[in-house]
Amino acid sequence: MVDSAPFDPPMFLRNAHVQTILSSMGPVRWRAARIARQLHSEQRTLHAEDGTRLLVDLDRAGSPNGAVVILIHGWEGSSRSTYQVCTAKILLDAGFDVLRVNLRDHGDSHHLNRELFNSTRSGETASAVADFLRRTQYNTTFLAGYSLGGNFALRIANDAGQALAIDGVVAICPPVDPANAMDALNAGLPVYERYFFKKWACSLARKLSHYPDLDYQGELKAARCIDDLNRFFIPRYTGYPDSESYYAAYALTGDRLRDLTMPAWLITAGDDPIIPVRDVARLNPNRHLTIDIQAHGGHCGFIENLWGKSWGERRIRDIFRGLLDGPSGTSDQA
Numbered sequence: 001m002v003d004s005a006p007f008d009p010p011m012f013l014r015n016a017h018v019q020t021i022l023s024s025m026g027p028v029r030w031r032a033a034r035i036a037r038q039l040h041s042e043q044r045t046l047h048a049e050d051g052t053r054l055l056v057d058l059d060r061a062g063s064p065n066g067a068v069v070i071l072i073h074g075w076e077g078s079s080r081s082t083y084q085v086c087t088a089k090i091l092l093d094a095g096f097d098v099l100r101v102n103l104r105d106h107g108d109s110h111h112l113n114r115e116l117f118n119s120t121r122s123g124e125t126a127s128a129v130a131d132f133l134r135r136t137q138y139n140t141t142f143l144a145g146y147s148l149g150g151n152f153a154l155r156i157a158n159d160a161g162q163a164l165a166i167d168g169v170v171a172i173c174p175p176v177d178p179a180n181a182m183d184a185l186n187a188g189l190p191v192y193e194r195y196f197f198k199k200w201a202c203s204l205a206r207k208l209s210h211y212p213d214l215d216y217q218g219e220l221k222a223a224r225c226i227d228d229l230n231r232f233f234i235p236r237y238t239g240y241p242d243s244e245s246y247y248a249a250y251a252l253t254g255d256r257l258r259d260l261t262m263p264a265w266l267i268t269a270g271d272d273p274i275i276p277v278r279d280v281a282r283l284n285p286n287r288h289l290t291i292d293i294q295a296h297g298g299h300c301g302f303i304e305n306l307w308g309k310s311w312g313e314r315r316i317r318d319i320f321r322g323l324l325d326g327p328s329g330t331s332d333q334a
Helices: 016-022 026-038 082-093 122-134 148-164 178-187 190-210 217-222 226-237 243-249 277-282 311-325
Strands: 042-047 053-059 067-072 097-101 140-146 168-172 264-269 289-294
Touching: 016 026, 026 082, 042 122, 053 122, 067 082, 067 122, 067 148, 067 311, 082 097, 082 140, 082 311, 097 122, 122 148, 140 148, 140 311, 148 168, 148 264, 168 311, 178 190, 178 226, 178 243, 190 217, 190 226, 217 226, 226 243, 264 277, 264 311, 277 289
Parallel strands: 067 097, 067 140, 140 168, 168 264, 264 289
Antiparallel strands: 042 053, 053 097
16 A cells, blocks of 8 residues: 655645645646647547536546546636646556546536535435446546535545445545534634635626526625525525535534445545534544644645645545555655
């Protein structure tokens, strides 16, 4: 089994907020833009059994190893977010084909489905992945996600992992208790709440441009923060009466991951300013699930140097390469 070295950034990169902000800015953004120009992605629309359509990007390795990695982005990210593109590159170079999935109403997919996205919709994502796998012939299938995408990945692996023949799953900084994550977001640096509020509000406005009959212009215009949006959109569009029941529906706490039957990793940082690391202790043990808490890394950062290289990307690659190679596979290659 692969055993990557712990994340040990230089002193000037150890601050949690520096890690979090750099994960999508500066050198990482420039690196992702350069990689994106080199990729030859094939955009596809996948169909779930209930009629949901999801937009994806498929990239094929030059020297394929017979395995595919399915990547899921975080809330208000997309298949073309910096971390998705950079992770795809390191996996492609290792011989993996990569399918980058856009969740409903993410990326350029707002027009595909009338109903709005919510974080409990892991079933439709699993069904869309099944549509892809039925049309392809891979020997091995891996699943990984960042932030909310990591939460989705673990739930999909738990609920549909056997049906999809998932051979391993990695979640980077997933929300374990979404209610606590929202509290941390509200109590943390205002820049984080402002970022997600603006992204979500823009996404909702974009949705409205395709489906004006949803008729929530007034509520959207009046909202000043995420809590304002939650108070209106959760009871009206999620099927849950309030935020407490909604957050509980996609929490990973307790026995939620009891049905995991494949190797699984939950990797997070002790200094994550958005996802409270203390919530990890509320996961009931599962012999298939490895909890890996690094001292540093911020939220989905793990930036190693000023060139924007990420320990998290390498960790995903090394885990999947180790599973593919079997017990003798070892690597700490840069």
